[in-house]
Amino acid sequence: MKNQIGYSVLIFCCCNALSLGGQNKFANLAPVKFSNVQITDAFWKPRMDKVANVTVPVCIDQTEVKTGRIRNFERVAGTRDGKFEGIFYDDSDVYKALEAMAYTLKIKPDPKLEAKCDEWIDKIAAAQQKDGYINTYYTLTGLDKRWTDMSMHEDYNTGHLLEAAVAYYNATGKRKLLDVGIRMVEHMMSLFGPGKTHWVTGHQELELALVKVYQVTNDKRFLDFSHWLLEERGHGYAHGYTWTDWKDTAYAQDIKPVSLTTEITGHAVRAMYLYTGAADVAAYTGDESYLKAMNTVWDDVVERNMYITGGIGSSGSNEGFSKDYDLPNERAYCETCASVGMVFWNQRMNRLTGQTKFIDVLEKSLYNGALDGLSLAGDRFFYGNPLASSGTHFRREWFGTACCPSNIARLIASLGDYIYASDPQSIYVNLFVGSNTTIDLAKGKVEIRQETEYPWKGLIKLTVNPEKAQSFALKIRLPGWAKGNPGAGALYKFLDEGPTNFATLKVNGQAQNLKLDNGYLIVERNWNKGDVVELNLAMPIRRVVARDEVKDNENRMALQRGPLVYCVEGVDHNGSAWNLIVPDQVVFTPQWQPDLLGGVMTLTGTGMAIVPTKDGIGAQTIKQKISAVPYFSWCNRGSNQMLVWLPRKVKEIKIP
Incomplete structure (x- = not known):
């Protein structure tokens, strides 16, 4: 475990901090939603089809037939007899599978798959208690024990319920699952919050999910509750943990308040979900202390604790971090879910700051640490992703703790969320993925068509079609790997300097001078229909x-x-x-x-x-x-x- 330092803090007044509400005080980048992006890419489209045709059916079969995850909901609803099957957090796998199914429905409509989603949602809704509580483990083993142990994932399960509900609502317009999730959160808010009982989430996830509900409903209660949960950390409120080493609460990032965090500790996936939620809350509250903390922790991760693959979490004993520069290869844990979390967190950091260095890490994790978790056939999975093997590692059909299969499925199915972003005067191209989208700018809609053979070749062609001639800035990320060696503090560097000219840029066939801002190549002009931008990246x-x-x-x-x-x-x-x-x-x-x-x-x-x-x-x-x-x-x-x-x-x- 990394060394910790004692501290003292002032109690934070949640209400005053949240009075900023609703406006992004930082870079103000808005991601273009996956539902508005049509992916045509030769690298990613087949993988998305594989997820839809193979991985999602595997998740359904494992969730519904080969394990008791759906049967637990049926038992709570009274339509099936028997005791609870599985592990106390298994409800979350149902919700993550539903989320992947929802993304798949949007990119590939399928009445049978939608009917299966509705069937599951009906069973979930039938398992909800009158007071809004929903958790099959405690309902089947003793409701008197609920909310007594912060490590038992009641809040984690709720977070994945909310994420699935928002995804399904966005994909279909149906809100039955969203209403179930909101009722559960309202139940929680009746127990926990300012002036009520303290609560420290043992496995973070709810915080970022609450922001997603806020974005859909515009109901500020959910943003406020997310911020309150974040502010509960680091004050000694944690209790009831069932495993043995919770004397060191760094395992779940509970040693300091979020705003005072300076280094990465503990369980890697929990850390990623926590920091994603913190970045989301900072975006809406304008809390600069959160932004400062996230930048400091990010430096600690990337400069001292990240594998070259973008994977994180070197230690299997705590599924997370040990000490700086401890990066064994064959024993690397590098959980697939942690790389998925790196994608989430770095996207949020880019939105907050407008800096491409976060997308550079997102891309590294996406193409290497995360994608490695899914077999090319789409039906086998890695939980951990080592960087060396003596021949003992193999991909598995499923896991007892099955967070990774549905997590990588939902990431790939939602890839469109990460390609483009915008502000009122600019369009940002973050990832090089063949795709089409239409983006609303202050002066009107702009259609973008991207063509590329990335990651095998470095030519990216962008066709710009504004609905009417208008001026705006097109900002295209110049990848970190295409900029030569990084600074002195970097964890990795190139042995050779490589070519002196990593990129060329043309507009309508005319060469352009490279103008960089925060890592983006800027093309600012009055655009007409059919304008073509070509970025050619050297790939030595x-x-x-x-x-x-x-x-x-x-x-x-x-x-x-x-x-x-x-x-x-x-x-x-x-x-x-x-x-x-x-x-x-x-x-x-x-x-x-x-x-x-x-x-x-x-x-x-x-x-x-x-x-x-x-x-x-x-x-x-x-x-x-x-x-x-x-x-x-x-x-x-x-x-x-x-x-x-x-x-x-x-x-x-x-x-x-």
Whole structure:
């Protein structure tokens, strides 16, 4: 556990802080909702179809047939006999599956899937108690125990109920589930809040979900309650925790008030959901102390505690953080849900600040740490995502704690939420994903059509079609990986400086000078229908090294091209990957492999390998063709050895 420092604070007056209400006091970026974005992308559209056609049905089957999650709701409603099945937080998996189903319905309407959603919602509504409470575990095992143990996920389940309800309302206009969720929150607010009982959520999630309900209903009670829950943290109010190590409440980020947080601690997923909620609340309250704290914690995560894949949480013992620069590879925990949380949090930070560095991390987590959690076939999953394997890791059909399958499903299905943003005078292009959308600006609507072969190629074509000629700024993110080496405090850097000209920009075929603001390339002009912007990003193969403090990566390097981190697998190297050496002079070249792993760009070069001598007594060094594949695609050809960080010298080889 990272070291903690004692502190004293003044009690916060929730009512005064929230009097700002309703207006974003910071960058004022508004994301374009997934429901307003049509994705045509050659990389992402097949994956979204796979989620709709394979992953969502897998989630339905596991939720409804192979486990007792839906049966628990039926038992509460009195339509089925029996005792509670599963784990006390299993209701949340029903809600996350529903959320993924809702996103899928919007991008691919399906009457049968919608009917299944309605069937589940009817069962959920039938399980709600008269006072609004809904939780199958306590209803079936003893309502007298409810709200006695802050670690038992009643609030976490409620948060996922609200997120599913908002998603389904946005997708279909139906509000039955939303009404169920609101009744549950009103039940909570009758018990907890200023002048009532204290409550510290053991597993954060409700805070960000309440903001989503506020955005849909414009009912400020939900924003106020979210802010109150955040302000409960760090004052010693936590109690009733059932596991053994809650003397150190850093596990659930309860050691300091949110506004005084300076470093990342504890459980990685809980931290991401907490900080997402804090950023959301800051956006509407104008609380600058939250923004300052989030920026400070973000620096601690990205500069000292994040894997090159954008994964976080190195320790399996607490599913989270240990100490700075402790980033083991084979033992990396890197829960899929934590990478999904990194996408959530960094999107919110971009909205608050208008800075592209947050989207750079979002993109890294999305394409590597999160996407790795889902198999190419869409029916197998990783819970943890190591950066090295001796061949013992494999993708599973499901988990006892099944948060990750539905979490990665809902992220991919809602990808449209992360591509574009706007303010009244500007359109922001954050991700390079083939898509179409229409955005309302102060002077009128503007249609944007994006075409690209990203992440394999760096050409992005944007066709701009305003409903009438108008002036505005088109702001296109220049990715961090396309800007050369980062500053001195960076956790990772490139061994070589690469090309001097990473990007070229054209408007209607005419070359433009690059004008940067907060990491965005700015094209400001009077736009007409059919105007075309072309951004061409160089995609050299980069060797990445870590700071000396990361002892596990000493004298090792990783390969990156564009946003993708690469790895080597034993299946491509006579069954072994840990015996490979890549001296600095090895030249790698990209090669498109249409029939490999669904179509990937591999990186190939001639390195060395340590192999046994013919007599089997000694070892010898031989030349070895090395072929690296994108990290997200590993372990789709069976369990085998894998490495992200490759030895640069013989002495670093460690044969498992």
